[in-house]
Amino acid sequence: MNSFVFKRLLSVVPVVLVVLVTVFLLLHIGPGDPAAMIAGENATREQIEEIRQRLMLDRPLLEQLWLYLGNVASLNFGESVYSGFPVMSLILQRVEPTAILAIYTMVLSILISIPMGVWAAWRAGTTLDRALVIASVIGFSVPVFVIGYALVEIFALRLRWFPVQGYKSLADGFLACIRSLTLPAITLAFLFSALVARIARATMLEVLSEDYIRTARAKGARNRRVLIVHALKNIGVPVVTVIGTSFAALLGGVVITESVFNIPGMGRLTVDAILTRDYPVVQGVLISFSFVLIAINLLVDLSYALFDPRVRQ
Incomplete structure (x- = not known):
């Protein structure tokens, strides 16, 4: 088991390096001078040169990469060109609503999609x-x-069950926080639940056709025992896999959903940074999202050992 975990942890290292180098090169592969693009059309030569020095663009490329990797290793993503604040501080200010929204969406989706997929396969046809x-x-x-605006129209404007937009932090109370994120979470859960439910249904249909299921039924096992004890455990690997791999789509949906519902999270920070050409913030957010995805995929990899002992060998 320890060797299995070590191999999985070791496999993450090249992925992290590839992500960091790719994000670093985003500033250099575009046409034109990045410093001039950030400064704007009316910037003077002195202002462009100041930005170039702040972003270390006046140094050789390999030296820039080495310094960049060293800064990232110390969790120093630089300073925002637009506001002058450290990028890490801006990320920490926005991480709470995005993290709660992602967790809320995942819990809501899993509680809905897996029972629906399993039950639909059990009652196939x-x-x-x-x-x-x-x-x-x-x-x-x-x-x-489209789903977000429809939910706002029905549940916020007409029924007035939830706020139209905005976010209440945990400091304002847990229930107030959850209430402000319910519509965004339901919006994201539409996409997430649809994918997980289809995979759960397809996998359960395949499991129910296996010989050991027919054997259990032939021995007189009740339907509930056949479903829960014999069938449900064996759909764990594909369902967990699709949950982990679709987390990227969830983060992409967070960017759009936070803009629709005016939630001051990582998604809004990303959009604002792109509009203002604030490259250090864009790079910091991309690295943060990438590290979250890598961590999720690592946890999914490690969870295989719980569902299938053969993976540990």
Whole structure:
């Protein structure tokens, strides 16, 4: 088991290096002078040169990369060109709403999608099964912002059950925080639940056709025992895999959803940084999102050992 964990941790190192080098090169692969683009059309030569020195663009490329990797290793992402604040401080200020929204969405999606997918497979061919397939296709096809605006129109403007937009921090109370993020979480859960439910249904249909399921039924095992004890455990690996891999889509949806609901999170910070050409902030946010995805995929990898002991060998 220890060797399994060590190998998985070791495999993360080249991925991290590739991500860091790729994010670093984003500032250099575009056409034109990055410092001039950041400064704007009306900037003077002195202002452009000042930005070039602040971003270390006046140094050789390999030296820039070495200094950049050293700064990232010490969690120093530089300073914002637009506001002058440290990028890490800006990220820490915005991480709470994004983290709570992502966790809220994942919990909501898992609690809805897995039971629906399993039950639809158990009742394959029935009206419930067809309804799930149709709902998952709709949820996976409709853009996130369309779902968001529809939910705002129904539940915020007409029924007035939830606020139209904005965010209440945990300091204002847990219930107030959850209430302010319910509509954004439901919006993201449409996409996330549709994918997980379809995979859960397809995997459960395959498991239910296995010989050991027929053997359990032939021995007189109750349907509930067959479903929970024999079948449910064996869909763990593919379902956990799709949850981990679709987390990237969830983070992409967070960027759009936070803009729709005016939530001051990482998504809004990303959009604002792109609009103001604040490259240090863009790089810092991309690295943060990438590290989260790498950590999620690592946890998914390690969780395989819980569902399938053969993975540890």
